[in-house]
Amino acid sequence: MSNNRKINEATALPSLSIRSYARTARSHAHPYYQLVLPINGHIEIKQDYFSGNVGVGEGVCIAPHEEHNFSANENAKFVVADLLTVPVQLQDKRTPIFQVNSALLTFLSFVEVQLTHYAYYGHREVADLFQVLLAKSEVGNGTGKRMTRVISHIHTDLSASHSLKALSELACMGTTQFKTRFKGATGLSLRDYLVKVRMEKAKALLRNTDTPMIEIAQITGYEDVAAFSRRFKAYFGRPPKFFKRK
DSSP states (O other): OOHHHHHHHHHHOSEEEEEOOOSSOEEEOOSSEEEEEEEESEEEEEETTEEEEEETTEEEEEOTTOOEEEEEOTTOEEEEEEESOOOGGGOOTTOOEEEOOHHHHHHHHHHHHHHHHOSOBOOHHHHHHHHHHHTTOOBSOSSOHHHHHHHHHHHHOTTSOOOHHHHHHHTTSOHHHHHHHHHHHHSSOHHHHHHHHHHHHHHHHHHHOOOOHHHHHHHTTOSOHHHHHHHHHHHHSSOHHHHSOO
């Protein structure tokens, strides 16, 4: 890498972008911290102190100059943050996996919508908010690999029904055990979690895009706009048109 490219990368940071990766594994390193946060699907990553999958509800911190190998399904999407510094709890290369809490997951939903229209996000205010939310992240995987797999599956397609039976089978659990483990991982029942992530996705689309209401309803699992509107108003206390982008 040339000196000019290094300077350009440094002056461009911090930045947020949305990316997908190929199934064929690649390997590289970069002179800054990079955080990879799945918004659907998962990434297979190998680095000095970790080898495995990282899915929705968790993130991975790659240290400057750390060689890492990565691959993913082409349909999976990730928010990638290139940063000059990260909160102190994420600086230990021996614990690169961290939990994505509810507030940070909601922020990622907003960023996903923005980055669908803009390939690069370098606004200082957004980057500062990201750092504030990131500072509250805890290292380690708080959900367990089975629940991470389930949550990643849910976020891959919010329009799907995601029945208790199907998700329990995906987690290789009985329904009773699954309900207990899911609530322990997310703090919500499956029904309440589905409502939450669908409504937050809908609000982000309403506020930041010109997506038609019928399409937003379909994206979030409602074929009927009236049913979507009722659920939205019950959740936020305001009808969808209140949040519609002017």
